[in-house]
Amino acid sequence: MSNIRDVARLAGVSVATVSRALSNPEKVSDESLDKVHNAIAQVGYRPNMLARNFRSARAYAVVVLVPDIANPFYSLFIRALEDRAQQKGYAVLLGDTRGTTEREIEYIRRVETRLADGIVQLRPSSEKSQNNIPPDIPCVNACGCEYTTGPAIRIDNRAAAKTMVNYLISLGHRRIGVISGLKDNPHAIDRLEGYKEALAEAGIPYEKDLIAEGDFTMWSGLNAAFQFCNMKVRPTAVFSMNDEMAIGAMQTLKNQGIRIPEDMSVTGFDDIAYAKYSDPSLTTISQPAEEMGKMAMDMLLKVIEGEPLSQRECVLPTEFIIRKSTGPAPGKK
Amino acid sequence: MSNIRDVARLAGVSVATVSRALSNPEKVSDESLDKVHNAIAQVGYRPNMLARNFRSARAYAVVVLVPDIANPFYSLFIRALEDRAQQKGYAVLLGDTRGTTEREIEYIRRVETRLADGIVQLRPSSEKSQNNIPPDIPCVNACGCEYTTGPAIRIDNRAAAKTMVNYLISLGHRRIGVISGLKDNPHAIDRLEGYKEALAEAGIPYEKDLIAEGDFTMWSGLNAAFQFCNMKVRPTAVFSMNDEMAIGAMQTLKNQGIRIPEDMSVTGFDDIAYAKYSDPSLTTISQPAEEMGKMAMDMLLKVIEGEPLSQRECVLPTEFIIRKSTGPAPGKK
DNA sequence: CGGACTAATGTAACCGTTTACATGTTATTT
DNA sequence: AAATAACATGTAAACGGTTACATTAGTCCG
Secondary structure (H helix, E strand, O other): OOOHHHHHHHHOOOHHHHHHHHHOHHHOOHHHHHHHHHHHHHHOOOOOHHHHHHHHOOOOEEEEEEOOOOOHHHHHHHHHHHHHHHHOOOEEEEEEOOOOHHHHHHHHHHHHOOOOOEEEEOOOOOOOOOOOOOOOOOEEEOOOOOOOOOOEEEEOHHHHHHHHHHHHHHOOOOOEEEEEOOOOOHHHHHHHHHHHHHHHHHOOOOOHHHEEEOOOOHHHHHHHHHHHHOOOOOOOEEEEOOHHHHHHHHHHHHHOOOOOOOOOEEEOOEOOHHHHOOOOOOEEEEOOHHHHHHHHHHHHHHHHHOOOOOOOEEEEOOEEEOOOOOOOOOOOO | OOOHHHHHHHHOOOHHHHHHHHHOHHHOOHHHHHHHHHHHHHHOOOOOHHHHHHHHOOOOEEEEEEOOOOOHHHHHHHHHHHHHHHHOOOEEEEEEOOOOHHHHHHHHHHHHOOOOOEEEEOOOOOOOOOOOOOOOOOEEEOOOOOOOOOOEEEEOHHHHHHHHHHHHHHOOOOOEEEEEOOOOOHHHHHHHHHHHHHHHHHOOOOOHHHEEEOOOOHHHHHHHHHHHHOOOOOOOEEEEOOHHHHHHHHHHHHHOOOOOOOOOEEEOOEOOHHHHOOOOOOEEEEOOHHHHHHHHHHHHHHHHHOOOOOOOEEEEOOEEEOOOOOOOOOOOO
């Protein structure tokens, strides 16, 4: 494998000139440039980026900490993140933590040992939930909530949830079930807040029994729905905190002979690709996953470069999408 | 940031001893080991992996070339791949090509410039389809077909398709539509081969009109289904080459008032998570995505280390899963 | 007791770049 | 014509580890 010295020798110039020809061509005469390019072509030289990175003390890589890459919302986000990273000359190291702290720490070590320059954190974190990332390492939280500290990209979960519940209320629903995420999940907390606000403003009392806990998987949505089926007085609408659980729940409801939306309305959150193709298609909140991925990368790069951020956190707008899984409450028109 | 020399000075030993204490502790006396560990703790030393990798001329990273990370089959595969990579001390560089050759080449350059040690290729390739990866760089094709050359992990697409079509035939179907991938996609070619074989063995003539071309997206499945709806004599079953297209197709069929499976059976391929929750749940072929991811990583590591492979290609078994989207052909029982 | 061997450690070269600084050449200014 | 600036290039010192080789001290054995 040829190195920069081979090229220099063959071109009849110094290594410095070769190096400059590659990274600062404007500082090199056209004549030298030619000689260098010919020599490079002749020996099939490829600069050793490992050496370059070592010298510049930069990995030109970022790790993305994601609870589960198989989750379609995350994969959409990561696709956009990676796209932007590639444009900027950075690599993306995949850090699927499977939700474990152990794994997360292993990946954080990667940046402590210089194999990556920073972290995009997709685990929603708040001041309460433990944060394993030391304060001195560049990081942006791309799935933040209202209590997230440090650089963050997020949506207004509370407002989005409130919009959705307001809509259900406007359709005449008064008993609105919730399929929540795990109780301590920051997103679940924010969204539940929005739910409560909407109820309060409509003068509907909050009932704890109407909250079923899930874990954002279809399977948990499927289970949660049974809780509603078995109630003496069933809710007429269910607000699920993500699309997967909503899809799982609809499965249960249909199996129990409950028609959607005639007997019960169901709503989701995220607007994953399948939401449009579920039966019935799902009324949901669309998160700008791609926009978030791009911004997270841009923001992280600024932190890495030490540039000041124009704003500590960036709250992106969501879109409210009405499809066929929601309708007037039974008995109303 | 402290380096190995700082540690050596503080511990009162040489840099060589520190280096050995970290990578070959058995070559160092207990006494020195202690001194080194204390010094490391005292200055908070973290070895600079960039330097280590540079010296060892290894990136300890592999790139995974994937046409689209948002495709659930791929993300499942990658999750497993990454898991294994992490175990073996390797990082996974995400290389979402979006199907473009340009992108693919940019990522291949990453290994030519030593930023990665090898490639896992998820784009199905055959001798015919262009292969941009130079023969000297370690690579395993993890989505191979019958004509894939070089180290490969794959399933027997032809046999799996044949099993599926045989099943449909056994239910009395004689007009069986196909939603294919792009004509030149190696998977589509293999699977179509299986389809033809099954028909031939049952004495059913092959009709070109029954083949609708899609591109593995739900949207294309949705479109393809119209082609069948508009036929004078509709097929009574549709064999889709992946689950997404099947789900899209079912959407169209249901909208046209065609009942599944009473009027028309629909089958998929891949067994993505949503296949179980679609309406009706989808009869499909399950690919061992996780197993494939693990094996691909193991295989690539062998190629990188220069170990001989016990077998050039590894063909993994698929599972045939019957759900509710298939039933007897109309009129049969 | 001396030679051979082993274990622990140190010294310094090396990996392939980048870049500060020095040098030489040519153009521009006074 | 001398002084100065601008440009192109070369020399060599980093960067932070690893490791071949040299050195020293201690052990074993005939």
